[in-house]
Structures are given as structure tokens and as C-alpha cells.
Amino acid sequence: MGNKVRIGMIGLGARGKGLLETAYLEHPDAEFVVVCDKYEDRCQEAAKVIEKSGRNTPKMVTDYKEVLQMPDVDAVIICASWDMHVEMCIEAMKAGKYVGCEVGGAYSLRECWKLIETYEETKVPVMFLENCLYGRDEMMVLNMAEQGVLGEIVHCEGGYRHDLREEVAFGKENRHYRLSNYIHRNTENYPTHELGPIAKILHINRGNRLLSLTSVSSKAAGLKEYIKEKKADDKVLSNTTFNQGDIVNTIIKCSNGETILLTLDTTLPRYYSRGFTVQGTKGMYTEDNRSIFLDGEKSAEDHFEWKKHWGNVEEYRDKYEHPVWKKYLDAGVKKGHDGMDFLVFSDFIKCVQENSEAVIDVYDMATWMSISVLAEESISMGGQPIAIPDFTSGKWMNRK
């Protein structure tokens, strides 16, 4: 492998510690020289995990600004609470540290623009660590789309359909930031798992762009019911009104005429799904029954009896598996969200080693994160359509 990359990990809650344990410490070129969290016990736990991998004990600090001042840190990975992501990215760029940033939505358009402006001044790359771009099905469907198998792409759907009631309701106990978001905001608060893979397929910011959105939220009933059942002794939460609606649907219009439907669905009982769906003039893929429908194929005659083709995505593996996944399967898929975490981290390490531009760059990051801000505006005004800024300032037409 290449030269070692000396990393500072910032933010060591469930996600940060989990990433270390299941994915990052599998990478031979990743060194962890410092771990940082505002809670000391989290630093100590993370340090133990790193030691257990046979690596040196990292330094431990509680102020992320210290990490940015360390000369032996090449890159930082930010896994802090959502509301700190952009601020930390900006500071890191100014300090000249290559940044890998965990996903979340933004809180203001101004912070998205500051991200862009800081990048354009410093030219220090930021990679947005959107793991779902590396999902096996997502990459296979991308491969099919690039080969034209699905025809002209017309509509895509993505969802973050994940029952987080326990995580939200036990936010105080777990020192987790979701709780305060669900109390105070009502928006598409976690858009990038949904949008990222679709943005790649639709060439967003590279020949296409997001133009506008409209977003509508249901009532908030799921957490109330959950707390009544599971946490009735918590007097504060029992009397808390949650602003966050259970289901938020957002429809985005793209400049090439495609539509994207995003669904946030995190506070009702349900099975997990990213609701990934891609429809084109020659065929479609849908995640919920994991099937591919191609126009003109023999199986298409069963369109009224599609049940027999549920799960048929496996029949297309050999032909359309993405080359990255072919290689990954040969090498041995690592743990961490079905192997996605290791793939995005590997690309990050490679980008740092080569000092090349991030494969998921600051324009993607600002665009995808801005959906949270814009959906909040739209919902608050009853589904009003809202313009999505062009963070590339016109360069999307010719960017590759």
C-alpha cells in the first residue's frame, strides 16, 4: 500500500467509535494519532479500540482546535454532532488539514456558502463521507445507468426509512444530538443517504443540477406513542411536543427534467429501507422488493404478476456488478454498514495519499446538505417550492 496517513478523529459517539471498530482500523495505511471528543470517557474508549488493533495509543484531547494545530496530523475525520460539521470543516481547511466529514444536513444556507468560499480560498479538499454511494445495489444500478441499460433516467427515489425512536427518545442518556433536532425542527433532517447515490446517477453538479424542491411533513405522532409505551416515567419527554413530523416527503426538480422523491421516515415502526428506486425509459430498479424490470425481457410479460421476480436483482449480478464491488468481493468485504464504510474510507485515504481532489467534493457536500435548510423553509410555508442554490456558480455545466 502507499504512505501512512496520520489521522485525527474528531467526535467519538456511537458513529465515530463504530467506524473505528468496524471499518477504519481494517485499513493498513490509516494511523490514528489523536482522538478528540468533548467527553473524555469517549476519548478513552476510542483509544482502547485503537490500541486493541495493535496500533500506538493516540493522544486524547477534548478541544478539536488542538487537533487542527498538530503538525503530525495529515487529515481529520469529523464525526461530531450535526450542528458542528460545517464549522469544523471550515476550521480544518484553514488549518490545511485534508477533511473527511460524516454526513448530516445543514442548518443555514450561509454555512453551506462559507464551506464553498473557504474551499475556494484555501483549496484544501473536503471529502463528504457519504457511505451509501458505495452500497452494492446502488453501485450496480449506477453501472447499469451508465451503460444505458435503463434508458434515459426520468425519476429516482430515495428514503431514510429507519426506525430511530429508541435513539431519539434516549438522546439524553446517550448524549445524542438527534433528540434536540426532533424537538425543535421539522425538516428532511438527514437527506444525504437518500440523495447521494441518486445525485451520482443523475450527474448532479456535473452536467445537471438540482433546481427546486417542495417538501411536506406529516404530523408527529410516532415518538409520542413510543414515549407513552416505553418511557412513561420520563416526565419531561412525556410532556414534550416534537416538531419533527414522522414522514417528510420532498420532491426535487432537476435542470434536465428529472424528478427525485426523498422520504424521511424515522419515527414510526417499520423495516429498514433506503427506498432506492431508479426509473428510466428502458427499465427500473426498486429496492423494496429488490427487483429489476427491463423492457422487452421475457420476465416483463409478468408485469401483473411481478411477485415471482422479487429479488431478481441477483440474476443480474454477474453482468452488471460494479467493478469496484467485484474487486471488493474478491478482497473480502469488511464490516460496517454492509461494507460501505470501508469503501468510502478507502477512497478517502487514497485521495489524501495522492493529495488529489475529493471524490465526493465540497460542491456535492454543500448541495446535498442544503436540502435540510430548504425543506425546512418549504414545510414551514405549507409546501411552497423553494429554489436550490447553484453552489458551483454555473460551473456545473462543464464540470466532470
Place this chain on the structure above:
Amino acid sequence: MGNKVRIGMIGLGARGKGLLETAYLEHPDAEFVVVCDKYEDRCQEAAKVIEKSGRNTPKMVTDYKEVLQMPDVDAVIICASWDMHVEMCIEAMKAGKYVGCEVGGAYSLRECWKLIETYEETKVPVMFLENCLYGRDEMMVLNMAEQGVLGEIVHCEGGYRHDLREEVAFGKENRHYRLSNYIHRNTENYPTHELGPIAKILHINRGNRLLSLTSVSSKAAGLKEYIKEKKADDKVLSNTTFNQGDIVNTIIKCSNGETILLTLDTTLPRYYSRGFTVQGTKGMYTEDNRSIFLDGEKSAEDHFEWKKHWGNVEEYRDKYEHPVWKKYLDAGVKKGHDGMDFLVFSDFIKCVQENSEAVIDVYDMATWMSISVLAEESISMGGQPIAIPDFTSGKWMNRK
């Protein structure tokens, strides 16, 4: 059975003739005294179908107003082109004929209001023949919702996901009205299969109502591609621009805080689905993999591995099958859209025999049909939220 109902059938294209053949002639109390279509050959074919059932040969007329003047007609069924439905209903009410009207969307709010006004003046009932309310899964889920098994209902989805490319593109040959709609309009042109079963579950117009919608359409690429492949010799269609986008998503907000997502998806290659989904605070049903997820059940532990529970709706049949369907299964399910056509027709016949109010009444009809008009407005204004009129003028709060 009861007394015979003497029916005039108006409109005998594919749908009208199909209904006769597969469902209506199965009913022992239905007499067909007259058939009417502006094309004589269709009348003759329908008459033959009726004769084949052992019934008397019906009269044949080409002007529907003649049907309305016949004293031996108790009720009319309207299966004409979409743009004639409301006009014919109004004339029929004025003539004192009980009306059964096939589904479609409206073209103006004014025609929806005229429907209401005519009913309130004449008190002649109109039954909207929305067959999907009688779907086996739809009725079972309704039953579960009414029993509280799904908790408080928060969000529902419906789709008309049906590849109609051939039907639309061969509209001239088949004298079918969809073609001109797809050329000239861009809207949720067929909302009621999607919305009807949901409206029932959410008690729309009976304690709840539709408040507003926002609707966004994708580009129109599917028919263009289809015509290039399958109808390249049709010079007119090859040079026709279709206004109708391939995918239209509409999000409706209800007065009790629920959201409804409707999807029209009729001009891309795909498997058939009505995309019926119901989510509540205790569980959900989803059509695409035909599964039920109930909070706290053993199977819910597999929420990350839900594939093993695809199709598990069958495990809940015995417990939650709707009584209407239990009886229907014992009596023998008739053909016609999975048996739905016979059920809605039976209810219609019963209402006429008892001269009782229609089970799907004129307020439902106007409300559901108005979605086409309102979606067209919203789409044309980039997804602008549009108010949905209260066709009950406040009576929805106390109607049963």
C-alpha cells in the same frame, strides 16, 4: 335476490365492454335494457355480449340523452370518455336516474361544484364506481386500521403504476381518450384508484378532509422512446410533443395532520402496482413486497433483514380478512380486476334496489376527481401548494 334493476350502459369502449363481460353479467339482478355509445359498432358488440349471457337483446342508441328519457331505465352506468363523466352524471341526476359513474379525474373545479349542486337540488344519488376500494388487500388493511392494529394512521401512499404506453400510443386506432389527454395536459390524470382506498381509511369527508396539495411532474420521455421503437412509421405521433410527464408525485395534507403521497406512473416500462402503503404508530402495510410490519411482534426484530417476511400478508389473512371478502371468497370470486369490479357493482345494485344513498357518494366523487384539476395548477406553477375545496361545505366534521 331482490328486484331487478334495469340499467342503461353509456360508453362501451374497452372498459364498458370489459365490465359487462367479466363482472356485470354475473349479477342476477342486473338487466341491461339499453346500451349506448357514439360508435354503433360498439353498441352491437355490447348487445352480443348481453345476448350471450341469456338476457334479452338491449336497445341500441348513439345519443346518451335518449337513454335518460327511457322510462324503463332505473339506473345508468357511465363508462364514457373522462371528459364526459360529470356532464353525463348531471344530466342523469336531472332525469332522475340513479347513476353509477366510472372513475377519472376532473377538468375544472366548476364541474365538480356543479355535480354537488345538482345532487343537492335533485337528491338523486350518484355512486362513484371506484373498484380499488374493494381490493382484497385494501379492505384487509382498512379492517386492520379500523381495529386500531396499525395505531394512529400518519401517512399513506397510493400509486397508479401501470405501463399504458401501448394504450396511449395506439389511442387513435382504439378511439381512446387517453391519447389526447397525454398530448395536452400535464397532471395527476387518474387519481382515484390511488386516493380512494386511502380516503376510506382516513375518513375523508367524514371527520377528516383533504386540505392542500403540491404536485411535481418529471419530464416526458417514455412515450417518445416508445413511439421511436414501436411506431416509427406514425409520422404524426413521431413529431408530437407530449405534455404529460412520466412521473407525477402529489403530496396531500389532511386536516388531521396525515400526509398522502400519490404517484402517477404510466408511461415508463414497469411492473403493475398501486403502491398502496399505510403507516401508523403501531405498524404498516406496503404493497410492493406485500408485507405487514407490526411493532413488537417477533418478526419486527428482522427489520434490517425484512426480505424473509416479503409476502407475509398471507399470515395475517385469517385474522384480519375483511368480512366482505370472507363472504365473497365463500361465494366464489368473480373475474374483473381481481374480483373488485363485481363487488363495487353489487354495492351499486344494492343501493339502487334500496334507493339508499350511494356508498361512495357525490362528495367523495367531487373531492377525489378534483385532484386532477388542482395537480395541474400546482405543476404548472412549479409545485405551488394549492387549496383543496371542501365540497361538503363544513359538513365533513359531522358526516358519518
